[in-house]
Amino acid sequence: MPAKQLIFLGPPGSGKGTQAGRLAERFGMVQLSSGDALRRERRESSEIGRKAAQYMDAGTLVPDEVITGVMLAAIDKLPAGTGFILDGFPRTAPQAEALETGLRQRGLELDAVIDFKLDDGEIVRRIVERRVCQGCQATYNVSFLPPKVDGKCDKCGGELIQRPDDREEVVVTRLETYRAQTAPLIEYYSRQGLLSTVDSSAGADAVQAEVTRLIKSAGRN
Ligand code: AMP
Numbered sequence: 665m666p667a668k669q670l671i672f673l674g675p676p677g678s679g680k681g682t683q684a685g686r687l688a689e690r691f692g693m694v695q696l697s698s699g700d701a702l703r704r705e706r707r708e709s710s711e712i713g714r715k716a717a718q719y720m721d722a723g724t725l726v727p728d729e730v731i732t733g734v735m736l737a738a739i740d741k742l743p744a745g746t747g748f749i750l751d752g753f754p755r756t757a758p759q760a761e762a763l764e765t766g767l768r769q770r771g772l773e774l775d776a777v778i779d780f781k782l783d784d785g786e787i788v789r790r791i792v793e794r795r796v797c798q799g800c801q802a803t804y805n806v807s808f809l810p811p812k813v814d815g816k817c818d819k820c821g822g823e824l825i826q827r828p829d830d831r832e833e834v835v836v837t838r839l840e841t842y843r844a845q846t847a848p849l850i851e852y853y854s855r856q857g858l859l860s861t862v863d864s865s866a867g868a869d870a871v872q873a874e875v876t877r878l879i880k881s882a883g884r885n
Contacts, residue, residue, distance in 0.1 A: 665691055667747035669772055670879060673849060674780030675842045676835070677791035679871060680862045682803055683780070684751040686872050687879065688836075694746055696738050698731055698753035699703070700801050705734070723837035726846060727754055732762040739770065748752055755846045756760050777880030778875055779854040782864040784839060795824040809868060 669787040670693075672680040681697060682708075705713030713733060716726040735753045742748060754760040767773055774843060782790075793806045795815075799822025804811050811818050829838065853859040860878045864871055 665880060667745050668693070668775040668879060668882065669750075669767070670882070671703060671750045671777040671853070672752075673777055673778065673853070674864065675782065675846075675866070676788055676838045677682060677787040678780035678782040679790075679868065680778075680780045681751050682809075682868060682870060685802070688749055690876070691772040691879075694742055694748045695751055695848060696748050696753070696832070697733060697737055697751040697801075698755070698813070699751075699796055700881065701734050701738060702726065702731070703801075707855075717806055720829060720861060721834075723834040725839055728756055728758045728762065731755075732759055732766070736766045739766070739772075746836050754849065755842075757848060757852060760849055764787065774858055777849075777858045778878060779853075779859060779861045780864040780871075781861055786865060787818060787834065787839065788835055791830050792826075792832055794826070794830050796827055797822040 668691075674680045681695075681699075684697065687693065702713070706717055706720075707713070710840075712730060713792060715730055719726045729827045731753060735750065739748065742836050748788060750763075754763050758882040764774075769772060790805060793808075794847070795806060795811075796802070797817035799817060799820045802817055802819050803809075804817075804824060815824050816822070850859065860867045860882070862871060862874050862878070864872075
């Protein structure tokens with residue numbers, strides 16, 4: 665499969681990060697997660713990290729120009745010709761427009777946008793049960809995707825924690841933010857003929873099979 669440029673869209677907890685990780689590994693692409701990039705900036709106490717912290721803790725979005733700068737810089741670090749999956753970016757119309765311009769300036773274009781659909785009750789359940797590896801950021805779910813050893817990452821042995829913004833009271837704000845600012849991008853990419861929708865309520869393996877089918881047939885083959 666030639667290198668592809670993809671966006672995984674969907675509410676928090678819809679499984680897009682898990683699938684981006686799996687698909688990137690399977691097809692030799694790079695997963696570019698905006699949330700992971702910002703958490704990295706915070707761990708490093710960079711100026712960007714300090715700017716982003718208050719928004720992330722409240723479950724709202726960091727300013728468009730901050731995250732757009734971070735993500736275009738991440739794209740610029742990739743070796744030429746590398747396929748990538750944007751996971752969690754763009755999340756607003758101005759971000760989508762800035763991405764389009766940025767890709768065009770770099771001679772790149774999007775092949776597909778996959779929207780992960782899941783109902784709110786299931787989203788909240790999945791997020792509060794989510795655990796993240798402090799070492800490699802791999803994600804687990806205590807009910808349906810548990811680690812082999814309680815509290816330890818299967819991949820690197822790191823400690824699994826609950827993200828502070830995965831507590832139920834913050835999740836409600838994150839869902840409202842998604843609906844108000846990110847959901848309009850479904851229509852935006854649909855108009856461009858790039859959008860496919862995946863039912864995320866199936867198990868991770870079934871969703872992976874469906875996403876694989878979609879991206880194989882997307883864009884340049
Ligand atoms: P995530 O890990 O994707 O759920 O992102 C965690 C938090 O990082 C979000 O709740 C936002 O505060 C921030 N964030 C991640 N991606 C973006 C983005 N594209 N635009 C603005 N804020 C973002």
